[in-house]
Structures are given as structure tokens and as C-alpha cells.
Amino acid sequence: MLAAQLAAADGHGFLSPTGVEIAFLLVGLVTLGAALVSVTTRQLVHAALWLVVALGGLAVEYLLLTAEFIAWVQVLIYVGSVVVLLLFGLMLTRAPIGRSPDSDSGNRPVAVAVALVAAAALVWVVVDAFRTTWVDLDGPAQGSTEVSGEILFRHWVLPFEALSVLLLAALVGAIVLSRKKAPEDAEETR
Numbered sequence: 352m353l354a355a356q357l358a359a360a361d362g363h364g365f366l367s368p369t370g371v372e373i374a375f376l377l378v379g380l381v382t383l384g385a386a387l388v389s390v391t392t393r394q395l396v397h398a399a400l401w402l403v404v405a406l407g408g409l410a411v412e413y414l415l416l417t418a419e420f421i422a423w424v425q426v427l428i429y430v431g432s433v434v435v436l437l438l439f440g441l442m443l444t445r446a447p448i449g450r451s452p453d454s455d456s457g458n459r460p461v462a463v464a465v466a467l468v469a470a471a472a473l474v475w476v477v478v479d480a481f482r483t484t485w486v487d488l489d490g491p492a493q494g495s496t497e498v499s500g501e502i503l504f505r506h507w508v509l510p511f512e513a514l515s516v517l518l519l520a521a522l523v524g525a526i527v528l529s530r531k532k533a534p535e536d537a538e539e540t541r
Contacts, residue, residue: 375415382408399437406430420496424503436518443529
């Protein structure tokens with residue numbers, strides 16, 4: 352009994368979480384719920400909006416882990432650009448706003464099985480890679496914005512540029528698909 356009291360006095364343990372850990376868990380649950388709703392809803396616009404909630408939840412998780420730079424990159428790149436581009440593409444191509452029978456292929460059991468196998472493989476890889484690594488979350492934050500930015504823009508600049516070209520091609524494709532044919536073009540095709 353005395354040993355348990357001394358251990359509790361030294362610091363918090365697994366059974367006495369801090370406020371940040373509770374907030375991390377609650378935001379994680381909301382993010383997981385939003386991600387599940389995003390992939391299970393049959394309305395495309397609602398799926399995109401739930402994706403905004405899920406990506407915003409990830410940004411909050413980064414803030415709770417004191418990775419402010421990565422959190423703002425998450426907000427600016429994913430929430431601010433990718434989702435807006437997705438919604439813009441949906442609206443330009445006149446995607447159905449309500450339920451669409453074309454968006455459901457009927458392969459849900461296969462999709463669930465593949466998702467579970469992929470999730471199990473990812474968890475196994477992460478646990479195997481970091482099995483002996485211990486991260487002290489009570490100490491000062493490791494890394495700085497300067498170090499993170501240097502690593503991102505030295506080693507990851509090509510994927511960022513490739514993603515920007517891909518997003519630009521998607522935007523141009525959405526605009527081309529949404530254009531109406533001119534009356535003289537319609538007569539030439541007859």
C-alpha cells in the first residue's frame with residue numbers, strides 16, 4: 352500500500368491520466384468517429400465534410416503533442432486545400448448531392464475485410480518497429496519548427512510538388528468536365 356502511494360506521489364501513472372491525456376483520448380475518439388462516418392456515408396458532400404472534421408481532429412492531436420508546425424501544415428494543406436479542392440470538384444462535376452446508387456458497389460464485406468487486414472498489418476509494423484522505444488512525454492518537446500521544416504523541405508519537397516501537380520490536374524479536369532458545349536460545337540457533332 353505504501354509503495355503504491357509513493358509511486359502515485361512520484362508522478363501520474365496509467366490509472367491517473369493528466370488533462371492532456373484525457374483530451375487526447377476524447378479528440379481521438381471524435382476523430383475516429385468522423386473518419387468512420389466519412390467512409391460509411393452514402394452522400395458524397397457529407398463524406399467530404401466529415402473528412403474535414405477528421406482532418407481537423409488530427410490537427411488538434413498534433414497540437415496536443417506540441418507539434419504546432421505539423422498541426423498548421425495539416426490545417427493549411429489538408430483541410431484548407433485538399434478538402435476544398437475535393438468539394439470544388441464535386442460541385443463542378445455536378446455530383447449528386449443526395450444518395451447515389453452509383454457510389455455504392457455492393458462490395459462492403461470485401462472492403463471491410465481488406466480494411467481490417469490493412470489495419471492489422473499497419474499496427475503490427477508500427478508495434479514491431481517501436482517495440483523497444485520509449486518516448487518521455489513529460490519532458491520538453493523534442494524537435495523544433497526549424498528542424499521539422501528543414502527535414503520536410505529537404506527530403507520531402509518532391510512529393511509535395513508532385514501532389515500539387517496532381518491537385519492542379521484534378522482541378523483542370525473538373526473544370527473541363529463541367530464546361531457546357533457551345534451551340535456551334537453541338538451542331539458539328541450531329
